Amino acid sequence: MQGQGFVGPAAVAPRLSSAARRRQLREKAIAGVITAMAFTGIAALVLILVFVAREALTLFLDAEARHEASPSKMFLPQVVRAGKPTAFVWQPVSSVPKVSMIPLFIGTLKTTMVSMLVAVPLGVAGALFAAEFAPRRLREVLKPTIEMLAGIPSVVLGFVALMVFASFLQDTLGLGSRLNALVAGLGLSLAIVPVIFTVSEDALTAVPRSYREASLALGATPWETAWKVVLPAAAPGILAACVLGFGRAIGETMIVLMASGNAAIVSASLTDSVRTLSATIAAEMGEVVSGSPHYALLFFIGVELFFFTFLINMVASTWTRRVLKRLSGAGA
Amino acid sequence: MKTLIASLATVLLLLLPGAARAGTVTVKGSDTLVILGQRWAEEFMKKNATVKLQVTGGGSGVGLAALVNGTTEIAMSSRPIKDAENAQLRARHKANATQLAVAKDGVTFYVSESNPLGALTEQQLRDIYLGDVTNWKQVGGPDAPIVVYSRENSSGTYVFVKDHVLKGEDYTASAQTLPGTAAVVNAVAKEKNGIGYGGAAYAKGVKELKVLQGKEAIAPSAENIKSGKYPLSRELYFYLRAAPTGDAKAFLDYVLSPEGQALATQVGYFPVK
Numbered sequence: 001m002q003g004q005g006f007v008g009p010a011a012v013a014p015r016l017s018s019a020a021r022r023r024q025l026r027e028k029a030i031a032g033v034i035t036a037m038a039f040t041g042i043a044a045l046v047l048i049l050v051f052v053a054r055e056a057l058t059l060f061l062d063a064e065a066r067h068e069a070s071p072s073k074m075f076l077p078q079v080v081r082a083g084k085p086t087a088f089v090w091q092p093v094s095s096v097p098k099v100s101m102i103p104l105f106i107g108t109l110k111t112t113m114v115s116m117l118v119a120v121p122l123g124v125a126g127a128l129f130a131a132e133f134a135p136r137r138l139r140e141v142l143k144p145t146i147e148m149l150a151g152i153p154s155v156v157l158g159f160v161a162l163m164v165f166a167s168f169l170q171d172t173l174g175l176g177s178r179l180n181a182l183v184a185g186l187g188l189s190l191a192i193v194p195v196i197f198t199v200s201e202d203a204l205t206a207v208p209r210s211y212r213e214a215s216l217a218l219g220a221t222p223w224e225t226a227w228k229v230v231l232p233a234a235a236p237g238i239l240a241a242c243v244l245g246f247g248r249a250i251g252e253t254m255i256v257l258m259a260s261g262n263a264a265i266v267s268a269s270l271t272d273s274v275r276t277l278s279a280t281i282a283a284e285m286g287e288v289v290s291g292s293p294h295y296a297l298l299f300f301i302g303v304e305l306f307f308f309t310f311l312i313n314m315v316a317s318t319w320t321r322r323v324l325k326r327l328s329g330a331g332a
Numbered sequence: 333m334k335t336l337i338a339s340l341a342t343v344l345l346l347l348l349p350g351a352a353r354a355g356t357v358t359v360k361g362s363d364t365l366v367i368l369g370q371r372w373a374e375e376f377m378k379k380n381a382t383v384k385l386q387v388t389g390g391g392s393g394v395g396l397a398a399l400v401n402g403t404t405e406i407a408m409s410s411r412p413i414k415d416a417e418n419a420q421l422r423a424r425h426k427a428n429a430t431q432l433a434v435a436k437d438g439v440t441f442y443v444s445e446s447n448p449l450g451a452l453t454e455q456q457l458r459d460i461y462l463g464d465v466t467n468w469k470q471v472g473g474p475d476a477p478i479v480v481y482s483r484e485n486s487s488g489t490y491v492f493v494k495d496h497v498l499k500g501e502d503y504t505a506s507a508q509t510l511p512g513t514a515a516v517v518n519a520v521a522k523e524k525n526g527i528g529y530g531g532a533a534y535a536k537g538v539k540e541l542k543v544l545q546g547k548e549a550i551a552p553s554a555e556n557i558k559s560g561k562y563p564l565s566r567e568l569y570f571y572l573r574a575a576p577t578g579d580a581k582a583f584l585d586y587v588l589s590p591e592g593q594a595l596a597t598q599v600g601y602f603p604v605k
Contacts, residue, residue: 080502081502087505089502091485091502094502167522178479178519178522257511261509261510262508263506263507264505265505283484283486283511284484284485286390288397289401290401
């Protein structure tokens with residue numbers, strides 16, 4: 001930087017050989033290509049959002065759609081049958097379509113919650129073990145094995161949840177319905193444990209060696225060092241791991257489609273069947289005629305999923321920044 | 333020279349699927365009909381090697397939507413086309429759908445083989461699927477909660493049961509929806525308190541409920557369905573955008589021929605004639 005500032009380009013030019021100049025040109029070209037690629041990603045994201053949002057816009061522009069799926073019908077309780085109390089019901093193909101988003105929100109929340117409750121402790125504890133306590137040999141086996149779990153197609157995980165978990169849980173807990181939020185959440189946790197494990201493990205191993213040495217030198221046991229020094233120091237990375245896992249859990253479709261029972265029930269019980277946002281899109285997209293209110297409604301669900309992931313990412317990044325600040329503040 | 337031959341070969345390879353597609357007829361829709369549709373297509377292609385038939389499922393709604401969107405030539409449906417769908421078809425393609433009944437089927441209600449109940453009235457089935465009856469005790473069975481299985485709303489069978497059993501009202505929100513009749517049969521076979529529904533051809537490992545009318549329990553047997561005595565019998569349809577021509581017409585003629593109809597009987601359905 002400094003060199004460029006004090007020798008002007010005009011002064012440099014004559015001193016460069018033609019080979020050097022060619023190299024400089026090539027460097028510039030490569031940099032251009034890489035920049036273009038980076039921006040392609042951003043462009044793809046924006047284009048997808050624009051496309052999904054545009055299809056969902058029918059909901060607000062078209063009079064028929066506005067009547068069938070107004071915000072009040074989506075978010076307030078509706079009359080379902082004459083003489084029965086109002087309720088939140090998702091039944092878009094009906095003589096009077098009922099399009100409440102509430103059961104879908106609850107379903108998504110329940111499966112995501114179960115999967116996070118299982119996967120976060122498992123993933124983080126596994127990562128802590130692999131990074132701090134496992135002998136080298138064991139770690140060399142452990143890490144790739146868990147990472148390979150991430151490569152299993154989700155339809156296979158869904159199959160396992162459907163055939164194995166569902167029967168096992170019903171037999172042991174005596175559940176009313178075989179397919180429910182618990183089974184789907186457990187299936188989901190299989191999918192997100194490797195994500196959380198891998199990213200957390202990277203964050204833990206990236207903690208400088210000097211921290212551990214200082215802690216041990218002060219008389220702390222290896223366990224105290226891992227729990228009170230290494231884990232907090234890696235907190236931002238572990239948080240990022242959990243956010244990634246959460247994002248995958250909220251958008252994962254195949255497992256919940258297969259193992260959740262897909263009944264849009266409003267209840268707090270984890271052993272009831274649930275219908276999630278993403279599974280609803282997958283189950284109903286095939287039947288809708290493009291341009292109909294139902295079609296726009298499914299795209300609206302897509303926008304909601306987009307919105308949730310953005311929101312989670314935003315909250316997490318501000319949180320990470322705060323944790324980082326606190327950590328570096330404590331260090332100074 | 334070598335590269336020239338290689339590139340020529342590549343161009344040929346790229347053209348091949350395009351050439352093959354010229355004689356392809358796509359058939360899409362009802363999961364109830366998909367097995368039969370595939371059998372018809374196989375047998376037909378054995379006789380007419382130049383014609384390619386592509387049969388896929390997805391549900392009656394999927395097939396009819398594909399017909400409207402122009403992505404399939406023949407739509408399979410286990411229910412008559414809705415007025416709204418026909419209106420969309422008219423708007424896009426300036427013609428009403430051509431309807432062709434290709435087979436008969438009975439919708440049966442399945443319960444687990446361990447369930448002591450053998451027959452229910454239509455009103456009892458209706459109460460169960462509306463969510464007014466939630467315990468087997470209320471319809472004369474054991475004291476256990478009823479686990480209600482249903483199909484995805486793209487299914488023609490879903491619509492048939494909604495129209496004929498529920499009289500147009502909505503399924504209970506706690507009905508679990510499963511993709512495909514086979515999934516329903518599988519779930520009911522594993523769930524001792526379960527009840528599900530689907531085409532009569534699929535009932536394997538589950539008990540088919542008889543329908544109680546007055547004192548008589550009517551079984552979903554071949555003759556009861558063919559004669560229409562079984563109250564939940566229905567016709568299965570093929571839909572086209574216009575009167576059939578060419579390969580599609582040859583296929584439909586085969587489907588309605590004695591041979592095609594015999595195949596329907598073999599798969600577990602009943603002839604239309």
